Amino acid sequence: MSASQPFESPHYTYEDYCQWEGRWELIQGMPYAMVPAPIKIHQQLSLQIGSALLSELFDCLDCEVLLDEDWKVSSDMVLKPDVAVVCCDSNPNYISKTPDVIFEVLSPSTAKRDETLKFSVYEEEGVQYYVLVYPDELLAKVYQLSAGHYVKAAECDTEPFSFDESSCAFTIDFLNIFKRFRS
Numbered sequence: 001m002s003a004s005q006p007f008e009s010p011h012y013t014y015e016d017y018c019q020w021e022g023r024w025e026l027i028q029g030m031p032y033a034m035v036p037a038p039i040k041i042h043q044q045l046s047l048q049i050g051s052a053l054l055s056e057l058f059d060c061l062d063c064e065v066l067l068d069e070d071w072k073v074s075s076d077m078v079l080k081p082d083v084a085v086v087c088c089d090s091n092p093n094y095i096s097k098t099p100d101v102i103f104e105v106l107s108p109s110t111a112k113r114d115e116t117l118k119f120s121v122y123e124e125e126g127v128q129y130y131v132l133v134y135p136d137e138l139l140a141k142v143y144q145l146s147a148g149h150y151v152k153a154a155e156c157d158t159e160p161f162s163f164d165e166s167s168c169a170f171t172i173d174f175l176n177i178f179k180r181f182r183s
Contacts, residue, residue: 029076060168071095087167
């Protein structure tokens with residue numbers, strides 16, 4: 001390659017992604033490392049949210065609550081939401097349809113990507129609710145899809161929020177989610 005030719009970065013696919021070790025996401029053919037591992041409060045909040053969702057959706061046989069599961073959006077895009085509610089997806093290997101609700105717990109290494117890049121992808125792919133959870137503030141910002149764009153539906157720190165656009169409606173009590181982390 002001569003100095004006058006621009007460097008072209010490789011364009012990876014799901015097949016490449018399946019060969020990689022470690023935790024990755026693939027966005028428009030570009031790999032993003034999921035390192036360092038999330039801090040403890042991140043994992044604890046993800047677990048609290050997942051547990052609350054499992055309890056809320058226990059009797060709903062159409063919906064699954066998935067933590068840190070691959071969502072194969074396309075052949076060159078694989079995302080790994082912290083917590084997803086997916087209804088009527090029969091694929092046993094990965095999320096194959098657009099989740100109804102996604103929760104991302106922000107960490108210093110992923111915050112910018114969650115607030116911008118993934119925000120745009122989730123909006124474009126039609127995720128009905130996108131919830132950004134801020135561990136330092138113990139705050140959840142809930143965005144709801146309206147006419148193809150996200151609008152802020154709520155900022156929750158001590159009140160519950162009802163998700164009524166999914167196949168199975170449910171409520172998340174953020175006061176209860178954040179209770180153990182308040183001093």
